[in-house]
Amino acid sequence: MEVIYLDNAATTPIRPEVKEAMEPYFNEMYENPSGAYPSAIRCREEIEKVRAVIAGTIHARPEEIYFTSGGTESDNWAIRETARLLKKKGNHIITSAIEHHAVLNTCRALEKEGFSITYLGVDEEGKIRLSELERAIRPETILISIMYANNEVGTIQPVNRIGEIAQKYGILFHTDGVQVYGHLPVDVRKSHISMFSASGHKLNGPKGIGFLYVRKEIPLSSLIYGGGQEKGKRAGTENVPGIIGLGKAAEISCAMQKEEEKRIWELREHLITRLLSEIPYCRVNGSRKNRLPGNCNVSFQFLRASCLLCQLGKKGICASAASACSTGSAEPSHVLTAMGLPRELANGTLRLTLGYQNTMEEMDQVADQIKEMVETLRGKSGQYHEFRGKNLGEKIFPEKWLIPEKEKV
Ligand code: PLP
16 A cells, blocks of 8 residues: 655655665775774864764754754753753743654653743644743743744744844843754754754654754753763764764755745645635644644644544554644644644544655545545544534534634635
């Protein structure tokens, strides 16, 4: 069966060029980069080349890039160590209610250690309100950690404005850029970003590798103690194949960014337009404009996304109900809930995320399949039959959450 992979926000397939670049480091170039002999020194030099490439892609300096095991570690490191570094100055951190659990659970752990955390709410599109951010700032605020773009609904936050606010009040600004890095341009200087997290497997690179950018002036301590790797700040023998793969993936993604952004945006818009115009009682969540190019997050009334996913899976279409990390959880997505989506709609939500391997033909195949499956599943829904019979229309949910048939694009 041919597979159509539309779960690129969860992870992406490795590009062949990335795999090829990594291969020697599993074979003839297996040395520990800490070694004193020429072949080990060569490994070390290759790592430094990647560091410079990555720094260049976000307008940072090579010495500001630290390799980690991925997004989760980078988020933990930035937040935990900022808290430890600045606890004498203050104990207040501002984040948002729609962060990835790598940020949310780190903040919850800090709450148990006596830190006070403000979880900013979001508007209907999943965007924080800048006025609320500014109001939440206190003299003891030491960190603002707001994600660059959301992994479920794709909404991009006003990062430049958040950076300006952080700068104005002299507060460090960390952003989880895991969904953005390699897909959209990032300029840590222009956006006043103090720390930036990224992960290799979201840009067609390997899993288990990522990086944290830390502005040079911030004396962040190590999260992991051991040897002197990464200037003693992130101990442990380097994941050399991973670093090389991340470098290659970054190089390719950043070089192709503009054209891929446009191409994927068009595919996504085609898919969204078809779903909205051909399937009644569905809506797109998140901003249509300030959105990750590959993200399509749609809610279907009168069905459960788990049933739809199961049917799609049987046809070789890989998608997800909410974020991959929370699949299996009976609770509706914390992101959709924070955006105010009624529980029933949140439970009928599908996330389709596009990548470099997707085509327009696939978008049409997926739209055809979803349309047919939604009709079949609704055909078995007592609530749908009751709704059609009584023609309750918008009364089931507040009007704003439904797109009446007649208003479809
Ligand atoms: N942050 C965001 C926004 C993510 O989407 C993810 C992964 O889905 C992570 C952090 C965690 O990254 P990793 O899988 O590299 O630990």
